[in-house]
Amino acid sequence: ELKVEQNPLFLSMQEGKNYTIYCNYSTTSDRLYWYRQDPGxxxxxxxxxxxxxxxxxxGRLMASLDTKARLSTLHITAAVHDLSATYFCAVxxxxxxxxxxxxxxxxLKVLA
Amino acid sequence: EPEVTQTPSHQVTQMGQEVILRCVPISNHLYFYWYRQILGQKVEFLVSFYNNEISEKSEIFDDQFSVERPDGSNFTLKIRSTKLEDSAMYFCASLRDRAGEKLFFGSGTQLSVL
Incomplete structure (x- = not known):
């Protein structure tokens, strides 16, 4: 059964900083999607x-996929407050x- | 951009009552889905529907759940006898016709079972 894990679960960062969110999955797939969800x-x-x-x-987001490692990353460059949301990967x-x-x-919470 | 429409946006019901959640998928889409999200948690797959029948369902989708596409446009999720643990946001989604296309999600129905 396919399992998909992300880390970190919570991320608080300062505006202007860079960070990466990781998405690992357990079985072979070559199709991966990133979604954003604002509260409610x-x-x-x-x-x-x-x-x-x-x-x-x-914009400030870049996503990549390595199917051999079963890993996707979502990189945030120079974060701004408007990026505060929950980010999901889906396989x-x-x-x-x-x-x-x-x-x-x-x-993700971006602090001013 | 085309939209998936869900109604109602909020539904409050008493435990044991039946509820029907409604969705209008994008008109030229062929695959339809229901997902749910308990507050603050991940999005969970419930069921997929293609060619007027269920193509896959999860363990969550037990005998209390059913789906229908009664008229070629609406896609409904029925919960026959709601339980407290059915309280969640329910999302409808649709997909056009092939792998690699993204799922389009509706705005969701927040179901509260009291």
Whole structure:
């Protein structure tokens, strides 16, 4: 059964600093997605990573995928307060129905 | 961008009552899903639906749960006899037609069972 772990679970960081969120998964998959969730809100798609070595960047966020290590990273550059949210990675289980298994989530708080 | 629409946004019910949560997926999508999220926790898969039948379900999706796509546009989740532990945010999601496409999520229904 596919398991998806994220770390850290909580992250408090100063504005302007850099940090990386890690997403590990337990079985083979080459499709990984990053979502953002603001409190009480839905899930907003950030990145779609579909192959080994894929790298996507949007603003201060950059995501990468290493399928051999079963690892994805979400790197935050020069954090700003607006990035405060919970970030989830989700892995396609390759079960044939394209269901995602979500990670545990990383709650990010950027302090001014 | 197209949207997945869910109603109601909030539902309060008494334990043992039946609830129906409604979703209108994006019109040209073929795969439909229900997920739930207990407050502060991760997003959990409940069920996937394709070609008018359940294609996969999780252990959470027991006999108290059912899904329907009655009219080609709505997609519903029914909980027959709610329990306190069913209190959660329920998200509907849809996918167009192939691997690598992202899931589009609705805004969710917050279900509170008293």
């Amino acid at each position: 809100k839905s899930l907003e798609s950030l990145f779609v990573l579909l192959s080994n070595g894929a790298v996507k960047q949007e 396609d289980s390759l079960s044939g129905t394209y269901k995602y298994i979500f990670g545990t989530g990383t709650r």
